Amino acid sequence: xxxxxxxxxxxxxxxxxxxxxxxxxxxxxxxxxxxxxxxxxxxxxxxxxxxxxxxxxxxxxxxxxxxxxxxxxxxxxxxxxxxxxxxxxxxxxxxxxxxxxxxxxxxxxxxxxxxxxxxxxxxxxxxxxxxxxxxxxxxxxxxxxxxxxxxx
Amino acid sequence: xxxxxxxxxxxxxxxxxxxxxxxxxxxxxxxxxxxxxxxxxxxxxxxxxxxxxxxxxxxxxxxxxxxxxxxxxxxxxxxxxxxxxxxxxxxxxxxxxxxxxxxxxxxxxxxxxxx
Numbered sequence: 001x002x003x004x005x006x007x008x009x010x011x012x013x014x015x016x017x018x019x020x021x022x023x024x025x026x027x028x029x030x031x032x033x034x035x036x037x038x039x040x041x042x043x044x045x046x047x048x049x050x051x052x053x054x055x056x057x058x059x060x061x062x063x064x065x066x067x068x069x070x071x072x073x074x075x076x077x078x079x080x081x082x083x084x085x086x087x088x089x090x091x092x093x094x095x096x097x098x099x100x101x102x103x104x105x106x107x108x109x110x111x112x113x114x115x116x117x118x119x120x121x122x123x124x125x126x127x128x129x130x131x132x133x134x135x136x137x138x139x140x141x142x143x144x145x146x147x148x149x150x151x152x
Numbered sequence: 153x154x155x156x157x158x159x160x161x162x163x164x165x166x167x168x169x170x171x172x173x174x175x176x177x178x179x180x181x182x183x184x185x186x187x188x189x190x191x192x193x194x195x196x197x198x199x200x201x202x203x204x205x206x207x208x209x210x211x212x213x214x215x216x217x218x219x220x221x222x223x224x225x226x227x228x229x230x231x232x233x234x235x236x237x238x239x240x241x242x243x244x245x246x247x248x249x250x251x252x253x254x255x256x257x258x259x260x261x262x263x264x265x266x267x
Contacts (some may be wrong), residue, residue, distance in 0.1 A: 094188050098177065101186050101194055104181035122182060129180035 040084050041148050044141040047076045051099075051134040054106070058130050063115040066130075070107045072135070074100065091142055099136040102129050159233040160226050162215060164240065167193060169245045172242045176246040185246040197243050218249040 050073045057066035077100045083092065088096070106129050109122070118126065168174050176185045179196075186196040201215045213236070217229040229236045248254055 034197060094192060096192065097188050097192055099187075101177075101196070102179060105181045105186075109180045125178065125182050126180045130180070132177075 012015075016065075023125060026080070027048075040080075041141065041144040043080050043083070044137060044144045047073060047080065048134070048137040048141045050076060051130075051137045055130045055134050058127055061115045064112050065118050066113070066115075067107065067110045070103055070110065074103050074107065079104065081127060095136050095140055101119065102133045106133070153232060155225075158227050158231045161217070161225065162227045162231070162234055162238070162242075165189075165215070166245070167230050169242060169249070170253045172249070174249075175251040178250045185243070185250045187215075187246075191219055193224070197239070197246050199243055208230065213243055215242065244254050 050069050054066050054069045054073065057063075057069060077096055081088075081096050081100075109118075109126055115123065115126075115151075130139065165174065169176070174185045174187050174189070179186060183200060184196055184198040186194055189195055195215065195217050197213065197215045199211050202210050202212060204210050212228070216223060217227075219227040221248070227234055227239070229239065
């Protein structure tokens with residue numbers, strides 16, 4: 001009689017232990033996702049700030065400073081694309097590729113000539129391209145923050 | 153130069169562009185447009201100026217396909233079956249789509265009709 005009660009108690013204990021371990025593992029997984037989502041958000045926030053600086057430097061005709069930031073942002077974009085490859089949605093991957101392509105063209109224009117040497121049409125095109133990069137990183141920052149909010 | 157794949161790809165890109173299914177975008181360079189294709193592969197069409205050995209100004213064009221920073225293909229009139237006119241047509245289609253030229257012309261036509 002005592003043996004059967006003990007075995008029932010053991011069974012309940014095992015079931016509870018299983019349940020708690022399941023919950024703990026789920027909580028750990030959620031915490032990990034939350035940290036990763038925040039980290040992606042931080043990367044996109046930094047990229048967004050650098051992109052805003054490029055817009056500012058181009059409008060101030062500081063091509064040398066803009067070129068430096070373009071180089072930095074190209075590195076940041078390549079890093080993010082590799083680092084977050086598994087977590088980024090397809091649209092974000094495409095957006096980062098679009099931003100990188102714009103940055104490559106900005107880099108080429110700023111390397112070929114100084115800003116005062118550009119015609120007003122060329123300057124306008126350069127400014128639009130920089131603005132486009134800023135817009136892409138702003139959107140990606142927003143998407144990353146939204147994902148972090150969802151995870152918790 | 154015979155390059156069946158390059159020719160096939162060029163024809164497919166021009167057909168898909170005509171259907172409006174490829175989103176071309178302007179770049180910081182006034183004479184370059186790009187799009188992201190599945191893969192992902194970046195296609196860009198560019199024109200530039202150069203002077204030939206006779207001193208005449210030329211405006212060559214090239215369609216380039218890249219993946220992971222590596223150039224996969226370069227389509228120029230050197231490829232059998234690819235004509236300068238074909239590349240120029242693609243360049244013009246890409247430019248018009250990227251800059252929203254058709255939409256702006258339609259709007260202007262609408263405004264002019266009201267005058």
